Amino acid sequence: MTSDQAASPFADIRRLLTEMPGPDGDTVAAIRARDAQLTKPPGSLGRLEEFVEWLGAWQGKAKPTLDRPMVCVFAGSHGVVERGVSAFPAAVNRQMLDNFAAGGAAINQLCAAYGLGFRVFDLAVDMPTGDICSGPALDEKGCVATMAFGMEAVAAGTDCLAVGEMGIGNTTVAAAIYAALYGGEAEHWVGRGTGLDAAGLDRKAQAVRLALETHKDHLSDPLAVLARLGGREIAAMAGAILAARLQRVPVVLDGYVATAAAAVLHAADPHALDHCLAGHRSAEGAHGEVLERLGLTPVLSLDMRLGEASGAALALGLLKGALACHRDMATFEQAGVSGKSAD
Numbered sequence: 001m002t003s004d005q006a007a008s009p010f011a012d013i014r015r016l017l018t019e020m021p022g023p024d025g026d027t028v029a030a031i032r033a034r035d036a037q038l039t040k041p042p043g044s045l046g047r048l049e050e051f052v053e054w055l056g057a058w059q060g061k062a063k064p065t066l067d068r069p070m071v072c073v074f075a076g077s078h079g080v081v082e083r084g085v086s087a088f089p090a091a092v093n094r095q096m097l098d099n100f101a102a103g104g105a106a107i108n109q110l111c112a113a114y115g116l117g118f119r120v121f122d123l124a125v126d127m128p129t130g131d132i133c134s135g136p137a138l139d140e141k142g143c144v145a146t147m148a149f150g151m152e153a154v155a156a157g158t159d160c161l162a163v164g165e166m167g168i169g170n171t172t173v174a175a176a177i178y179a180a181l182y183g184g185e186a187e188h189w190v191g192r193g194t195g196l197d198a199a200g201l202d203r204k205a206q207a208v209r210l211a212l213e214t215h216k217d218h219l220s221d222p223l224a225v226l227a228r229l230g231g232r233e234i235a236a237m238a239g240a241i242l243a244a245r246l247q248r249v250p251v252v253l254d255g256y257v258a259t260a261a262a263a264v265l266h267a268a269d270p271h272a273l274d275h276c277l278a279g280h281r282s283a284e285g286a287h288g289e290v291l292e293r294l295g296l297t298p299v300l301s302l303d304m305r306l307g308e309a310s311g312a313a314l315a316l317g318l319l320k321g322a323l324a325c326h327r328d329m330a331t332f333e334q335a336g337v338s339g340k341s342a343d
Ligand SMILES: Cc1cc2ncn([C@H]3O[C@H](COP(=O)(O)O)[C@@H](O)[C@H]3O)c2cc1C
Pocket: 085, 086, 087, 088, 092, 096, 165, 166, 167, 168, 169, 170, 171, 172, 192, 193, 194, 195, 306, 307, 308
């Protein structure tokens, strides 16, 4: 490490990226051994079997749990909204925080339906970050402090974390992050978000183009991309995903916006998302391509484009089903069911 890097506000984040634990292979072997005894044809639960192995490998538990799953929604506010890049006004951020608190949002119903814990992180939604077209969203110190705040999401006892967001305008900043990390034209990365019309989509592409031009000399470091083009909820999600890894807590990612936080970590270290599952593929156009670049196969693909961790919460419901089968099914011996005939 050069002395420059050591002095950077990102030095601690870079160090944590070198300290990430790997999956526990012994627990995977134990889970497979039990799976082979359950009253079903081998492999017949398809990816559900893989999900249980994934939970166990990261939790380090041969009997994985989903007793304390936690859905975290990170809320931020974006200066770039002034450029007409969203179909909704920034005032919706505070109003939706009130709605989350009152139990009226989609994510409240999904958490109630599946028995998931729910926490909202208000990252100063009444104080928008800078317009990424004219300057950085956050300075590097602010970015690191916000990542550290996001690390608080991983409370003791949490056995799986779902990350999602609320932040009018944040599909624009996510598109800017992808364009910075992967190249390509702004048009390729922008979608209709909350429901932009054609003129709005043009303004959105123009904003992404301008942002990349403004920051073009500083985009080789993924963490600088996060600070300059992201925002508080994106930085906090990156911190939460990293903290979960360090504590061996598996993570379920939400859609297009949450995946932008993950993509920054992946660009910093290609193994940084080994503990992550993509909850769903969002209807926001380029999400499928991003997931492919990250090597993630989404659990669900339901044409959803809400955010709020809604896709991740649905996937967690499905993980609960997968785990219940693995944990509670009878074995062939217990049930007196005949095993597979000899070939
Ligand atoms: C009422 C309402 C609830 C939402 N919940 C999530 N989002 C989603 O839409 C926003 C991103 O889209 P864009 O970049 O087009 O603004 C984020 O807040 C995201 O979480 C919502 C948006 C609205 C309007």
